[in-house]
Amino acid sequence: MISIGFIGTGNLASSVIKGLVQGNTSYHIAAFDVFQEKAAALATIYPIRAVTFAEIVQESEVLFLAVKPKDIKALLNDLAAYNLRGKLIISVAAGISLSFYEKTLPDAAIVRVMPNTSSAVLQAVSGLARGSCVSEKQADITQDIFSVLGKCVWIDDGKMNALTAVSGSGPAYFYYLTELMAQAGVRLGLTKDEADFLASQTLIGAGKMQAESGKTSAELREAVTSPNGTTFAALESFRESELEKIVFEAMKACAKRAEEMEGEYV
Known part of the structure; x- marks a missing residue:
């Protein structure tokens, strides 16, 4: 049984622990948080141990760093005081490159991960x-861990900012569009409850259709767009408003900010 220790017990750590427990995976799980009551509370929900920092570093084969980016420097300095050879360190802190981790912890096996908030529902x-x-074994362990949260893909570290722009921040784009659709529905005569329900259920249905149909987004869009019909009229308005350019500029801003954040950790 592999021992995995979570440093930080926020929403993402809780989601991963939930997935590992529900998936009946063979991990021995421990947790540490600077606010000891948070780790202790998590241990009342799931079959895990709340331990000290020294215990979690010394006893865990896998260290899962689930802290905010602003806390990473201090955490890595604390970890540097221990022998980390042979341990796998997984970090989900946004905007910090692999080179920064490896400069601070040169002998450690590091995997940098960018999940998204759909971890909470294991999607x-x-x-x-x-x-x-x-190592290959450590890569397999990482993939096994994140597979319980949904899908995962290996990419070069240099592509991580682009991935952040697409999937890391991506859920917020869909939520915002859904919010705007609901607002438009109200302006067109629906009640707020009606518009919120219709917009959110449309998002859910479209996502399920995308996941299960085996078709591309373009194919699904074309399938519901009759020539000169209602959907056609809406999509033409999007095109006239240069929605493609708007989306690209937004995602470019996201990637640029991620790059700026990396520049703060050199």
């Missing part, structure tokens, strides 16, 4: 970037 898509010291 995430996670990007995994593998450090130079990561």
Whole structure:
């Protein structure tokens, strides 16, 4: 049984632990948080142990760093005081490149991960970037962990900012469009409850259709767009408003901000 220790017990750590427990995976799970009551509370929900920092570092084969980016520097400095050889370190902190981790912890096997908030319902898509010291077995362990949250894909670390723009921040784009659709529905005469229900259920149905149909987004769009019909009129309005350009500029801003954040950790 592989021992995995979570440093930080926020929403993402809770989601991963939930997935590992529900999936009946063979991990021995421990958790540490600077706010000890948070780790203790999590241990009342799931079959895990709340332990000290020294215990989690020394006893875990896999260390899962689930802290905010602003706390990573101090955490890595604390970890550097321990012998990490042979341990797998997984970090989900946004905007920090593999090179920064490997400069601070040169002997450690590091995997950088960008999940998204759909982890909470075990429907995430996670990007995994593998450090130079990561073995095949450790890569398999990482993939096994994040597979319980949904789908995952291995990419080069240099592509992580682009992935962040597509999937890391992506759920918010769909939520925002759904919000705007509901607002438009109200302006067109629906009640707020009616518009919120219709917009959110349309998002759910479209996502399920995309997942289960085996068709591309373009194919699904074309299938519901009759020539000169109602959907056609809406899509033409999107095109005239240069929605494609608007989406690209937004995602470029996301990727640029991720790149700027990486620049803060050199």
